[in-house]
Amino acid sequence: MKPLKEFTIPFVGLKEGKHHFDYEIKNEFFEYFEYEDFNSSDLKIDVDFVKKSTLLELHFEVTGTVNINCDVTNEPYDQEIENSFDLVVKFGEAFNDDYIDILILPHGEYEVNIQQYIYELIVLSLPLKRIHPGVEDGTLDSDILNKLEELSPKVKDIKKDQEESDPRWNTLKKLLTDK
Known part of the structure; x- marks a missing residue:
């Protein structure tokens, strides 16, 4: 799967310090991952990117709504989503993403792609049982x-x-x- 360009951050040209990136997420993003649970989505992702001399720190925050079907009635409704996630990017001998919140990139890398982290943050923000507010x-x-x-x-x-x-x-x- 080819990575989406807009979610690739080239950190080599950035100065040390804090940087901010904003992303608007619509259903086209989820079509890329072949995830079809959302009828529609309107999400905003804020990424605070801190570049340090030996590592990178990323703080993701997602807010917005997704339109999904109720598990009980199959009626569509808007589910509010609000969540955050921290990621530390270190440099080592080889690529390693075995840890949840630590990514190790090989020395010499000049960019990091964050699309998978954004996707997982959104999907894992949903409740396990999706119940229409009118049912409750x-x-x-x-x-x-x-x-x-x-x-x-x-x-x-x-x-x-x-x-x-x-x-x-x-x-x-x-x-x-x-x-």
């Missing part, structure tokens, strides 16, 4: 919710089943209480 507060009227309510077991039905147990078990139940 009861304001969403959906055919799926009505069908789920219709098919769910009723509390009084459960109590009836417990009361109508087989009388042969009554003697064994006494053993539980006779200690």
